[in-house]
Amino acid sequence: MRKRLFRSRSGEGYPMVIAVTLCLLMLFLVIAEYFRVNIIVQGVRDAVQQAVIATVNENYDDVYHSVREGYAAGWFPEGDGEWFESIDAGDIYGNLSYILGLTTDGEFYMKYAGNELEYTLSDLSVRISNNSLASGQSEGYLATAALHLTVPMSFAGKLLPPAQLDLRVDAKYVPKF
Numbered sequence: 001m002r003k004r005l006f007r008s009r010s011g012e013g014y015p016m017v018i019a020v021t022l023c024l025l026m027l028f029l030v031i032a033e034y035f036r037v038n039i040i041v042q043g044v045r046d047a048v049q050q051a052v053i054a055t056v057n058e059n060y061d062d063v064y065h066s067v068r069e070g071y072a073a074g075w076f077p078e079g080d081g082e083w084f085e086s087i088d089a090g091d092i093y094g095n096l097s098y099i100l101g102l103t104t105d106g107e108f109y110m111k112y113a114g115n116e117l118e119y120t121l122s123d124l125s126v127r128i129s130n131n132s133l134a135s136g137q138s139e140g141y142l143a144t145a146a147l148h149l150t151v152p153m154s155f156a157g158k159l160l161p162p163a164q165l166d167l168r169v170d171a172k173y174v175p176k177f
Contacts, residue, residue, distance in 0.1 A: 029155060033154070037163050044149055055092055058088055092145055102121065122150070125147070128142070129143075150162045150163070151165075
């Protein structure tokens with residue numbers, strides 16, 4: 001009698017099914033963590049954009065004088081015919097704290113989800129580019145904000161090195177008239 005090379009025994013496929021299920025579960029966890037970080041980055045970027053736009057719009061009163069007089073953006077006339085540059089950098093961290101519900105610890109602004117740290121913001125820098133006086137055209141002015149975002153990451157209950165990103169947001173004020 002001849003032996004069969006491949007025999008089918010009941011239950012031989014269970015280890016393979018378990019291995020494939022565990023691999024799919026791990027892949028799902030990696031994808032879920034990626035989307036969590038992506039959602040946080042988009043939310044922070046949108047909030048920074050909103051705060052920078054609010055700061056730029058707060059400067060409308062100084063822009064009006066120069067547009068009315070036919071000059072550039074943030075210049076303000078004094079009574080003796082002199083002009084001086086008038087730019088307000090605003091309170092972007094204050095706006096972000098209000099929009100995102102941040103808490104502060106020295107130079108870091110943190111967002112907590114319950115008792116767990118969700119992300120940290122730091123190193124905010126704001127640069128506002130103003131047109132030169134009597135430039136002949138009013139292109140408005142550009143506000144650029146850059147900050148550092150740190151998002152703690154974990155996989156299967158273990159902490160991994162955090163995702164560290166530098167975000168840059170631009171907003172431009174152009175007078176309508």
